[in-house]
Amino acid sequence: MAETKAAVKGNKVALEGNEAVAEAMRQINPDVVAAYPITPSTEIVQTFAQYVADGKVETNFVAVESEHSAMSACLAAAVAGGRVMNATSANGLALMWEILYVVSSLRQPVILTVVNRALSGNINIHCDHSDTMGSRDTGWVQLYAEDVQEAYDNLIQGVCIGETMDVRLPVMSCLDGFILSHSYELLQVQEDEDVQEFVGPYKPDNPMLDIDNPQTYGPLDLYDYYFEHKRSQMEAYPPAKQAIIDQGKRFGEAFGREYGLIEEFMTDDADFIVVAMGSTCGALRDVVEAQRDNGVKAGMLKIRAFRPFPAEEISDALSGASAVAVLDRASSFGAHAGPLYHEITSAQVTYSNIIPTNNYIYGLGGREILPEDLSSVFDDLHEVAEAGQPTEPVSFLGLRE
Amino acid sequence: MPNLKQLSHREELLTGGHRLCPGCGEPIAVRQILMATEQPVLASNATGCLEVSTTIFPYTAWKIPWIHIAFENAAAAISGVEAMYQARKAKGEIDEDADYKFVAFAGDGGTYDIGLQALSGAAERRHDFVYVCLNNEAYMNTGVQRSSATLKGAHTTTSPAGTVIPGKNQDRKDLTEIMAAHDIPYVAQTIPGRWMDITRKAEKAFELEGPAFLNVLAPCPLGWGHEGALTPEISQLAADTCIWPLYEVEYGEYNITYTPKEKKPIEEFLEPQARFRHLFRTDEGAEVRKAVQEWVDWKWEQLQNKAGD
Ligand SMILES: Cc1ncc(C[n+]2csc(CCOP(=O)(O)OP(=O)(O)O)c2C)c(N)n1
Ligand SMILES: [Mg+2]
Numbered sequence: 200m201a202e203t204k205a206a207v208k209g210n211k212v213a214l215e216g217n218e219a220v221a222e223a224m225r226q227i228n229p230d231v232v233a234a235y236p237i238t239p240s241t242e243i244v245q246t247f248a249q250y251v252a253d254g255k256v257e258t259n260f261v262a263v264e265s266e267h268s269a270m271s272a273c274l275a276a277a278v279a280g281g282r283v284m285n286a287t288s289a290n291g292l293a294l295m296w297e298i299l300y301v302v303s304s305l306r307q308p309v310i311l312t313v314v315n316r317a318l319s320g321n322i323n324i325h326c327d328h329s330d331t332m333g334s335r336d337t338g339w340v341q342l343y344a345e346d347v348q349e350a351y352d353n354l355i356q357g358v359c360i361g362e363t364m365d366v367r368l369p370v371m372s373c374l375d376g377f378i379l380s381h382s383y384e385l386l387q388v389q390e391d392e393d394v395q396e397f398v399g400p401y402k403p404d405n406p407m408l409d410i411d412n413p414q415t416y417g418p419l420d421l422y423d424y425y426f427e428h429k430r431s432q433m434e435a436y437p438p439a440k441q442a443i444i445d446q447g448k449r450f451g452e453a454f455g456r457e458y459g460l461i462e463e464f465m466t467d468d469a470d471f472i473v474v475a476m477g478s479t480c481g482a483l484r485d486v487v488e489a490q491r492d493n494g495v496k497a498g499m500l501k502i503r504a505f506r507p508f509p510a511e512e513i514s515d516a517l518s519g520a521s522a523v524a525v526l527d528r529a530s531s532f533g534a535h536a537g538p539l540y541h542e543i544t545s546a547q548v549t550y551s552n553i554i555p556t557n558n559y560i561y562g563l564g565g566r567e568i569l570p571e572d573l574s575s576v577f578d579d580l581h582e583v584a585e586a587g588q589p590t591e592p593v594s595f596l597g598l599r600e
Numbered sequence: 601m602p603n604l605k606q607l608s609h610r611e612e613l614l615t616g617g618h619r620l621c622p623g624c625g626e627p628i629a630v631r632q633i634l635m636a637t638e639q640p641v642l643a644s645n646a647t648g649c650l651e652v653s654t655t656i657f658p659y660t661a662w663k664i665p666w667i668h669i670a671f672e673n674a675a676a677a678i679s680g681v682e683a684m685y686q687a688r689k690a691k692g693e694i695d696e697d698a699d700y701k702f703v704a705f706a707g708d709g710g711t712y713d714i715g716l717q718a719l720s721g722a723a724e725r726r727h728d729f730v731y732v733c734l735n736n737e738a739y740m741n742t743g744v745q746r747s748s749a750t751l752k753g754a755h756t757t758t759s760p761a762g763t764v765i766p767g768k769n770q771d772r773k774d775l776t777e778i779m780a781a782h783d784i785p786y787v788a789q790t791i792p793g794r795w796m797d798i799t800r801k802a803e804k805a806f807e808l809e810g811p812a813f814l815n816v817l818a819p820c821p822l823g824w825g826h827e828g829a830l831t832p833e834i835s836q837l838a839a840d841t842c843i844w845p846l847y848e849v850e851y852g853e854y855n856i857t858y859t860p861k862e863k864k865p866i867e868e869f870l871e872p873q874a875r876f877r878h879l880f881r882t883d884e885g886a887e888v889r890k891a892v893q894e895w896v897d898w899k900w901e902q903l904q905n906k907a908g909d
Binding site: 230231233257258259261262263264265267268269271272273274275276277278279280281283297298301407408409410413414415416417418419420421424 | 640642644651652655656657658660662663664665666667668669670672673675676677678679680681683684685686687688690691694700717718720721722724725
């Protein structure tokens with residue numbers, strides 16, 4: 200996030216990540232929220248339910264009996280015609296999985312906060328990205344927040360990204376479980392009216408509640424049309440990428456914090472670039488600075504938008520480096536490396552910009568990532584650059600072997 | 601309650617030209633139910649025969665707003681549509697005098713089995729909707745597999761009659777009673793063969809505020825193995841044998857809406873159907889029939905007690 204000169208209005212307040220998300224939801228004041236509790240996102244649902252109980256929002260809150268029904272009700276409510284939000288984590292997201300595809304296929308801008316948590320088994324409540332990585336092909340836009348401020352900001356922008364007329368896609372706004380969801384941070388909360396003005400009124404698109412124009416949503420679609428429908432769905436992702444850029448700019452103009460698809464931190468002249476997503480980027484910034492203090496040309500590339508995947512932008516951002524490391528907070532079991540690594544090395548090949556790249560899997564089930572772990576990655580990159588190829592395709596940080 | 605002539609003037613909301621089998625009980629029930637209100641109706645539909653046969657893209661047989669999402673969530677889907685309606689109405693974005701009706705259609709698989717949780721949740725939350733189970737006693741869309749609505753002794757492709765096992769081993773789950781136990785305003789069982797019964801029950805279900813559950817026995821000529829033309833008669837035999845009693849529970853009050861003059865032996869219902877044919881060929885089959893008769897007698901007696909008859 201880059202601070203711009205725009206006047207900073209609103210209040211600096213200390214909020215936990217979950218509270219900040221609930222606060223953004225209150226300010227957005229969606230028509231329907233259908234949600235089900237799960238650690239570590241429960242507090243979002245609880246806090247929002249209290250807003251409803253206290254009349255602070257006009258939202259119709261549906262306390263459903265499962266996440267499967269939560270996403271089903273959200274989808275149907277969105278088709279009916281209105282703004283719809285929801286929050287979940289891990290197993291809850293997994294239970295929604297079948298419906299996630301239908302939401303994007305029906306092109307409904309449902310906004311879902313995912314507080315990232317490890318998938319079972321064994322059951323674990325702490326952070327990793329296995330849940331949202333598991334749903335990376337469901338057709339949802341995915342934004343990952345580095346800190347609580349960004350989680351708040353992303354949710355507000357997410358509404359505008361999803362509702363852009365040539366996009367109309369659902370958006371997952373992701374923040375790291377506990378690390379962000381349960382940490383207090385001093386953040387800038389904008390005025391209610393300003394948030395309202397930023398998101399604007401909902402623009403319906405063929406709403407089901409238009410009873411004078413009855414339509415059939417979700418028909419049987421066989422080999423004679425399904426393929427064309429999927430092709431036309433694919434058309435929505437380039438505009439979604441553009442919408443992320445446009446709304447990030449607009450947000451910067453309105454509130455002084457500008458965002459893009461990726462963020463390059465000291466990458467311009469960097470020999471060694473470490474790529475990461477989520478809260479780890481915060482620690483990485485410090486480590487990069489420490490490396491620079493030691494004369495190492497270190498840099499960080501933060502992936503904010505994982506879907507649509509900014510392949511070309513990433514390839515460009517890495518092009519000047521002599522060695523790269525990709526940090527994955529999830530495993531893609533049976534694959535030769537982690538999911539982010541696959542996408543990034545594939546982008547390098549596609550855009551003919553191959554840089555030797557190591558992969559590190561870290562932080563599964565909430566395992567801490569320490570500055571010394573991150574420093575060791577930069578140490579490895581000297582060898583990678585020398586070898587001109589990955590020295591160890593996949594290694595693990597903070598693991599007892 | 602409108603008379604037959606008046607009903608005949610009401611618009612057909614599920615048009616002809618759909619691809620359901622001749623004699624299928626489902627569209628007969630759907631048309632009669634949709635005729636029971638003159639208010640705008642919006643529908644959700646679970647995956648199943650009705651859904652796949654009426655909406656083959658680029659065609660649709662529905663003249664009302666209709667949504668299908670998946671197999672197990674017709675009740676969750678309609679709660680979402682209804683929730684948005686209430687939200688928009690509360691904000692004054694929909695005319696305050698509007699009286700939209702919400703209906704979910706699902707098969708027995710989508711209701712008794714995989715959709716039970718979503719149905720129970722939506723009923724408990726007291727959304728204002730009518731849930732219609734089109735019960736053809738098996739998963740017909742996928743090729744006649746057993747469900748928990750399948751009668752004991754029935755041959756299905758996952759409870760086949762073999763040399764050792766004579767069809768399905770278990771009695772049908774009593775879902776109507778499970779829904780009555782949710783203490784919702786209205787629960788009823790009906791058949792497509794008695795137009796007055798089904799239309800009157802649907803009318804009540806639409807009119808009462810809050811959730812209503814209609815369980816409609818919908819004969820399936822293909823899966824049950826009978827002539828398509830016999831659908832109304834077969835459903836009438838289900839009522840006459842008390843294998844499918846016609847009754848309603850209105851605010852907890854039980855009311856049997858059809859008492860056969862003479863309760864027929866279950867064989868009159870079983871015999872015309874190929875799915876029970878094996879029960880008429882062996883001594884073991886006769887045992888199964890006896891067990892089903894005893895179960896029917898027991899259930900009928902229980903129901904009469906509840907109704908104070
Ligand atoms: C989650 C899921 N499991 C299984 C299926 C496959 N399936 C589609 S329809 C169906 C059976 C439908 O049976 P029922 O609900 O009784 O409706 P009918 O076709 O008999 O009217 C099944 C098993 C599915 N679509 N989704
Ligand atoms: Mg069925």
